[in-house]
Amino acid sequence: MLGISRSKVFELLAAQELPLIHIGRSTRIPRNQLEEWIYGQVLWQPRAPHGLLGRLQSGGGAQD
Numbered sequence: 001m002l003g004i005s006r007s008k009v010f011e012l013l014a015a016q017e018l019p020l021i022h023i024g025r026s027t028r029i030p031r032n033q034l035e036e037w038i039y040g041q042v043l044w045q046p047r048a049p050h051g052l053l054g055r056l057q058s059g060g061g062a063q064d
Helices: 006-014 031-041 051-057
Strands: 021-023 026-028
Touching: none
Parallel strands: none
Antiparallel strands: 021 026
């Protein structure tokens, strides 16, 4: 789901970066908490708006 190696997952678990639950001797990562964690990691910042989006945000949209 993350597209990373198994060893990297274990590194993140050891650093307590990923949500986890222990069931006996097994370690599991709850899917819904993993998805929330993934969304919390996304730091997408759009570049300066261009084209239609830029015109709409600057108030220079379609003319009547």
